[in-house]
Amino acid sequence: MTTALLENTSRDELWPGPVIDCDVHANVPSLEALFPYMSRHWIAWCTERGWHGPVGGVNLAYPPGSDRSCRPEWRPADRPPASDLGLLQQHVLDPWRVERAILTCYYAVDALRHPDWAAALTRAVNDWLVAEWLDRDPRLVGTLVIPARDPAAMIEEIHRVGDHPGFVQVLLPVRHAALWGQRQFHPVFQAMAEHGLVAGLHFGGVTTDAPSSSGYSSYYVEEYAAEWQSFTAQVTSLVSEGVFQVCPELRVSVLEGGFAWLPVWGWRMDKEWKGLRREVPWLDRRPLEIIRDHMRFSVAPADLGTREQTATVLEWLGSDDMLMFATDYPHGYDDDIAGLLAAAPPSMRPRLMAGTARDWYRL
């Protein structure tokens, strides 16, 4: 069976072994779909105002009709893409014969500034994910969302649903009012570690200012090509602020953030650390070593060059265990998974396709 992404190759020709997809998406089909998971007070809050849902980075970066937002083969005629379990099963879970898939819903709950409404909508999204997705397909595990403007409320939601066996991860929108490594968020990471949850640094979120450090860009091409800057800023913050010294068990997944930048970032970071170590004396070893212990990266989207160039970047990663396969369903990037596998050393391929994610998420 062929699927989108595989193009004209069969799943078994591409990779005969097990597959774990670490980044598939569920889209909330409409605000009304969440009403069964809200109190009457909050339903009235929506209906009385004619409010139709949060507006966040997703609306800015992924126009609804774009092939980036959904591959044409995956676009249903009558519903928003990726908005029910049947679509996900038909498009990814069955044809890829996934062992497990990690489901993430980015619904921009972090964009809300009303502290109680943000927390209520967050609860609704998580309860909807459990009832309509995670509890209905044993291949799925999921990412819980948090009201990302309020550390106390984030911790409360992590404690409320963090022990559900379907949740393995907490979504941290990469764009945020503050850098995630800062002290105010350390108790949030401690709560994640307490429940054995991975921190999933993922596309999404809104900054207090423009998405780039120098204002708004003009074109979508800039958004897609320059987004890795947001990821490197957060990764640098998590490492520098000593989050992994506070939470030595914490695992962070970098999802939709690319990975080819990692070795180059690491060289620079290691160099700066050698000379400025006294500023951050809790960093007792090279930052890139800390990353290898505490972070993993999804391969979609992938920044690939020629096979030789890609092989060089993979070698620079310095480990077979840094990368995890993802389709990024339903987003449409032209990731050449066959090319990536061909460039990877044979020892990395089973780790990349399933082994690393299985160990990382304790599946």
Add this chain to the structure above:
Amino acid sequence: MSGRYVVARAADIPEGGRVLVEVGGRQVGVFNVGGSFYGLINRCPHKGAEMCKGNVVAGLTSARPGEFDYDEDTALLMCPWHGWEFDVRTGRSWFDPRTRLRTYDVEVTGADRLEGVPRAGRVPGPYTAETVEVCVEDEYVVVDLRKARKAAQTGEGR
């Protein structure tokens, strides 16, 4: 006794002080740390900076963000170019034990035992001509270029 050079009068390198001298064609920094003298080559093993002109700072470690263990018993020499820290006592780099500064044995000895020990070249201050005039009760700092210090050879300390 070739390889041993008188570089300074002990009393003229106070605690925390240093002198930079040229001995046997090499530039060597001699540091007084807590009353003991240590010699280091004036050349960073990384890119060749004049290492011994860097700041000497205390040890600083931390178990977690916000906690600081400021250790004034440790003396670290920071390279003026890239800030790498080297332990003055052992020459060892803080972040990479395989990277180390060449160290030299330094001893303090009485004037009566300096017979035949040459003076270091280009010594600043009064130590060029005047040394012949000093009183016999003074103590002198002598650098030995022939071997590295024991601590550095055996890898003891940090």
